[in-house]
Amino acid sequence: MTGTSPPSDVLLSGFAFAGDPLDRADHLRDDAAALAAMWPQARILVLDQEGQAYADADGSLQAPSGAELGGGPGAAIFLGLKQDVAWFAVAGDALAYTAPQRVGLRRAAAAWPAFESGAFALARALLHWQSRTRYCGICAGAIEFRRAGYLGHCSGCGADQYPRVDPAVIVAVSDGQRLLLGRQPGWPARRYSVVAGFVEPGETLEQTVAREVLEETRVRVRSSRYLAAQPWPFPGALMLGFTAQAEPDPPQVDGVELEDARWFSAEEIGAALRRDQHDDGQGILLSPAISIARSLIEHWYAGAVGSRGAESPAQTSP
Template sequence: MTNNPSPFAFVDGALDRADHLRDDPETLASLWPQARIVVLEDDGRAYADRNDALLAPEGATLGGGPGTAIFLGLREGQAWFAQSAKLVAYDAPARIELRTAATQWPTFEATVFAQARAMLHWHARHKFCGVCGGELGFVRAGWLGQCARCGSEHYPRTDQAIITAVTDGQRLLLGRQRNWPPRRWSVIAGFVEPGESLEQTVAREVLEETGVIVRSCRYVASQPWPFPGSLMLGFLAEAGPDVPVVGEELDDARWFDADTIRAGLARDWAVGPEEEEGGIALSAPISIARWLIQSWLASVTR
């Protein structure tokens, strides 16, 4: 572990998840009145105040007890929970989505929001048993689904995905998806398949999406990516200089030199690329994708 702040979102400020309290409903009930409750709509937006700051009321304000709320963890002795807006008799002046919050809120609050969003998404999409179709009931403060019919246990799901900056030594390989704004580019990413190592995933995804053969790769960092429930596993890879040939997933893939990447990073990522006269726009500052691009640029220009 390092004490240096993470260069991307949803990593720093994580709660003490206090696993031992998930089987202690009495203690959770005693913590509820002073606990903070992150309330989310079905679309993943969180309750916010009129200034778009986090509005996480205390349990005493909401009333009742933990009940169907998901226990997220502790911070300096204070409990934090996540709850669906459908289950609270409480409203807020505004709602805010996670990508926006991650650029505006304190690091801790954005990280808690990410955890709450991922867990409530899992609850919403796992109401029935995948073994027998029976209805699931959630125990362990929301962290375990039990089938009322066959007794099968279901745990929160995280989808592993690789994301990799691929270089031929002097250039960086970037791709763009068909639904992205014009001139938006990013590094290559894809989900890990069953029975596959991370290194095999890197080689397969890069080949499938761009036709480029990876010679070697190394893991560098990871980022929770709750859109809706992934873990991005960051790699740096060496390949090429093959000519990119896109498959079905990408609209285009190209090699870019350091000057072009530097100009892309200097450009405001949030400005619509259609408003620019040429040039490229790169990934958002909250993402590990942008950090991988920055890391590559630093390695070739130092």
Template sequence: MTAAVAAPTPDYAFVAASLDRAEHLRLQPAALEALRATARCIVVDEDGRAPVGDGDGLWMPDAGALPRDAWQHAVFLGLDGDGHGWFACDAADVPDTPDGTWVDLRGAAAQWPALQATAFAQARAVLHWRRRHRYCGACGARLEYVRAGWLGVCTGCSAEHYPRTDPAVIVAVSDGQRLLLGRQPGWPPRRWSVLAGFVEPGETLEQTITREVWEESGVRVRRARYVGSQPWPFPSSLMLGFEALAEPDEPRPNDDELEDARWFTREEIGAALDGTGGDDGLLLSPGISISRWLITHWHREGALRE
């Protein structure tokens, strides 16, 4: 894999306007309590949705008015630019949540300011982990959460459990002239995207790229270069974006992985990006995703060269 080079500033979701995680405060209960009077609290339900408030933005309750139990169970997310603390709360712990609209993370990314959407992504990911890791995987005893919600300690064997993040590669594969895209079963008609796959234990990112592209499409990757990443909390992935140079093999999609795979010309990609492809043109991933950014980057910058 070649060395990373400067790439355009990402414009996909869950990256811009991130909070200062202020990790040192996780061990300072008194300092976190002092933040409570002006704290923001993101409420997330079991389906990963957050309530919409006035002006179609994020509804956040007054943390100072939260019941003590709800406050003690809240996860500290970090500090905004004005020094206000942001916390994540399970909707089950918060009384008087709105009866109106609740929005999922994809909807929030398309509608809300970047700070709210990025913080919501962080809140959704950590609360999803908390809901599904209540007991120790080693002995089965209940977990007790410390470090402001970021560490689960087993009450039986004292094993430590940290939030789970699943690394996955997502790759814009080119033969120097064309871009390789695939289709998954169940996608809307004409929807195509770059290839992706999870990193397996004991595997490097380079090995994952080679294996996943070959398994899904039968195309042989020659080399790859890292260009960017995106948290993708659906529920807990980190997408590691690459561009790759491959042999001009005829794609042979794996039926267990893809419905179809094929090479697209620069003209076809350009028509999809500017909306001139017509009713028969291909549809690309939505703008909130790194997959769309990788396609745009390839079309604008050209393929990885020898």
């Protein structure tokens, strides 16, 4: 079969939560004295019960210092260091602290600097895990958090629990000429994206790619290749991005996982990418720029137009 494939030297980029990370400084998690000494100058991410961050009137991050909040680290989660400044996360319902507004993680990912949105994502994932890890799953004993919030220790049987991360594959599937996209029930009108699904016990990632694509679309994957990963704290997934080559099978859906799946040409994908700036009300809409799904689509399209010498979306008028 002749056709196109993504360039092997192109790395995925541009999606949220994967750039400018904190220094996790694991060696400080057991050093209560060092964390207490850092607290007055530290920056504190304050999140409400819905996982929204406190923001100023312009929607920018409002992260008070430890001195402004008073006290010490206590039950705050130590996120890490940024240029020797400690960052912590706390649940706002435990504080007498207010802010002009609250900002959700998706909005922050689109508007805030990479460091701030990444720190917010880490804080949200850890606080969500803590809020759902109150009792031991073995003996039902109460859980106490240690290591600056990263370890849940059972006061009954002594079992330890760690923050949960759920690995999932997300894959741009091509038959050599076209890209496979699907649509879930409940998505915004006309929205399509690449296939994704969680890894099951006993599977390799490549096996998950083949199984998920087959289960959701009845398309048979021949080979796959890992490209990049994105933390996706909604609430605690790690999206593992792949590209895959598949047979040109006609997609079939069950109406539950997906309500539609289709093969799309490079011309259709290019038009969809340009639709971000000029929505003509026709055709499909793609995943937002904060997601690795969008980067996978753009990566496939770059390979497709590159092999044909075609224009990129930025070079083509709407």
